[in-house]
Amino acid sequence: MTLLAGPGSDRQAPAATFGAARPVIFLRDVTKTYPGGKVALRDVDLTIREGEYVFIVGPSGAGKSTLLKLLIRDEVATEGQVFIDGTDLARLGRREIPRVRRRIGTIFQDFKLLPTRTVWENVAFALEVTGASRRTIAPLVDRVLALVGLTAQAGQLPTQLSGGEQQRTAIARALVHDPRLIIADEPTGNLDPLISWEIIQLLLRINELGVTVLMATHDAEVVTALRRRVVALEEGRVVRDELGAAYHRED
């Protein structure tokens, strides 16, 4: 399945992809058909192991967003199975869905911050929903804001921040409940190149801490420069899955 051959494979792949690290994401024969008949994903098989940094690339409409929605159980696969951390998402009861989502950190192109809440409150929000007490929340929020470098902006509203700062707030929120997996949908899509690199550096650091990162992107420069695992989608199919690859096919 995994195409280890290819010009990029002589580069060092992340250590965690070797050996028997357990799969964080496991998709088997997944097909997603939307009501109305549009097929967004066809027979997708995908295994992502703990500690990997994986880019999902492909043109608009290729199924990237659908794939991410399946992983956070915002959509359900029409056929096939989706496992997160060994949990079959199709067998999940309504009450269990939130618990799975809390194991995943999500980051979006449009940040999805609450405009009426401060940076600190936006981050704390992800912990409040778990029912954690204010006393346990405060130190965790302070720590994660320090990690993304937003301690000074803690009291500001999202509207007072730059795009990069807003995305760092979103990353802090995604990280605060200590997830095993970060799912990022075009996290640099709204940012200029310099700021994009800042965000990528931050995600790399988080990956080095052992968090699996799955990032859908159009940013060819970033993908090619980093030489990580690249999964390319086209018309709902996985057309390429290479370690240490570039944004475009190189053969």
Place this chain on the structure above:
Amino acid sequence: MIPFVLFSIRRAWQGFWRNGLMSIAATATMTFMLLLLGGFWIVQAGLSAGLQYVEQKVQVVAYMKEDATQAQADEAVAAVRQMPEVQDVVYVSKDEALARFRSNLAERGQPDLTGSLDTNPLPASIEVYLVDPTDFGAIVTQLESSAGVDRVDDVQQLVDRVTTVTTVIRTVGIVALVLVGLTVLFIIVNTIRLAVTSRAEEIEIMRLVGASDAFIRWPFIFEGALVGVLGALVTLVILGAAAAPLSSLMLGFFRVLPLEFGTLVRDVAVLVLVTGLGLGVVGSYVSVRSYLIR
């Protein structure tokens, strides 16, 4: 459980103030609608009391024979007085009948010619006021069989006419009240739906970070309750301020106050509070629900 309720209430409070403009708009709409409903209820109660007053004017009148004795009259009065259909019985003696006739003439400014009469031509009578204007049959029978009674007025036609009119007015009043009620229901629920829709993104983010349905729902329900109770209180304050001029207006229009003014005040307060709270809660529940079910 209790921490969760406290948490939800705190979040509801924050949500209310953080979306100040929307909250104020929703509360204002709630207030207007409850004013409409409460005002209509009061008018309806006044109308109803007025109709009752008109219906109580329906009376069965029995005229005594010229030679009837006072004992016969007392007996006839006592007989009807104990009947359950009877609200009140008034005995009008010959002298009282003449006095009434004269004062009626004087009121209309017509010359009093009765002074030229040798004897009093007016008969004594028994006036019976009814609990229910349509329920006169047994009383008429009783009066007709009493000794000393000459004849009993036929009240059938009068009763028919009065009850036809009052029934129509009552029905129209109730239909109008129901229509107003439905309008109020629709507008309030829609306003709350709008307020919730404006926060669809907030709900989406809550879902994404793993909030349970209960966690998302309850703050909104408490917020809806807050809007409802606040709107109800403002409404009651406005109605309270308007109570004095309103009651004097009603006294002028319907000739009587609704029989128990205290009961009406209590009814309106309960109506406004329950409607505000209920629609606030139900409106929020229904609106949030559509975002939770996927």
